Amino acid sequence: MRIDVVSIFPEYLDALGLSLIGKARQDGLLELNVRNLRDFTTDRHRTVDDTPYGGGAGMVMKPEPWALALESVLAGAGHSPATAEATETAAEVPEHDGAGRPVLIVPSPAGEVFTQSMAHELAGEEHLVFACGRYEGIDERVMEWAAGSFRVRPVSLGDYVLNGGEVAVLAMVEAIGRLIPGVVGNPESLVEESHSDGLLEYPVYTKPSVWRGRQVPDVLLSGNHARIARFRRDEQLRRTAERRPDLIEALANQLDSADRAAL
Numbered sequence: 456m457r458i459d460v461v462s463i464f465p466e467y468l469d470a471l472g473l474s475l476i477g478k479a480r481q482d483g484l485l486e487l488n489v490r491n492l493r494d495f496t497t498d499r500h501r502t503v504d505d506t507p508y509g510g511g512a513g514m515v516m517k518p519e520p521w522a523l524a525l526e527s528v529l530a531g532a533g534h535s536p537a538t539a540e541a542t543e544t545a546a547e548v549p550e551h552d553g554a555g556r557p558v559l560i561v562p563s564p565a566g567e568v569f570t571q572s573m574a575h576e577l578a579g580e581e582h583l584v585f586a587c588g589r590y591e592g593i594d595e596r597v598m599e600w601a602a603g604s605f606r607v608r609p610v611s612l613g614d615y616v617l618n619g620g621e622v623a624v625l626a627m628v629e630a631i632g633r634l635i636p637g638v639v640g641n642p643e644s645l646v647e648e649s650h651s652d653g654l655l656e657y658p659v660y661t662k663p664s665v666w667r668g669r670q671v672p673d674v675l676l677s678g679n680h681a682r683i684a685r686f687r688r689d690e691q692l693r694r695t696a697e698r699r700p701d702l703i704e705a706l707a708n709q710l711d712s713a714d715r716a717a718l
């Protein structure tokens with residue numbers, strides 16, 4: 456997978472050189488390129504923002520530096536940018552082109568919510584591009600223009616506001632990157648995770664069996680795999696009902712009688 460990121464704070468993404476994602480890059484499983492949006496400005500002050508039309512507080516990111524930066528991303532990946540005249544909106548781009556176009560992910564509180572399911576979906580893509588907005592956001596015409604060459608997806612980590620998209624990109628690249636085959640040493644560890652089956656994960660324990668007077672649940676020391684599996688499923692259900700009742704609602708018709716007994 457190829458990932459391109461455009462930001463006015465490229466050093467924010469340095470953390471993606473560490474740990475599993477860093478190793479995946481060294482192993483050639485993941486290519487990551489970071490561009491500084493200011494390198495695509497033309498004035499002495501490398502200006503990337505201006506006042507909003509219609510008034511209001513804050514500043515808006517200018518469209519032209521973004522278009523130049525995204526055209527550089529396309530060129531770097533061997534794509535030819537669609538001309539602005541060729542397509543006014545994504546709707547005008549033939550569907551079969553969609554599969555070939557990179558996904559442009561724009562972190563925004565106004566986006567669709569990022570989920571584990573979306574992470575799996577995006578982990579199957581060949582080329583992801585992340586546009587890190589700052590200030591009050593990016594001129595909307597950039598997303599309209601980009602739809603001619605990208606599948607544009609505004610995405611939110613959750614219902615809160617950050618100062619920019621960089622922190623969201625760190626989270627999404629980690630969530631997506633770890634799902635790429637070969638990145639996580641033991642793929643089995645990806646199976647029983649929170650949200651992998653629609654439930655929160657069960658509690659985990661390790662040695663010593665008694666720690667500061669607290670005993671590991673006996674069933675986990677029993678060696679009875681059926682009982683252990685039932686205990687873990689019950690803990691998942693209990694935790695999910697307690698912390699995320701919305702997820703239980705979504706699974707209501709999939710729970711069997713043993714599951715319901717745990718709630």
Ligand SMILES: NC(=S)c1ccno1
Pocket residue numbers: 562563564610611612613614615616617618619620623
């Ligand atoms: N909630 C998200 S992803 C965000 C991006 C910028 N501000 O908030």
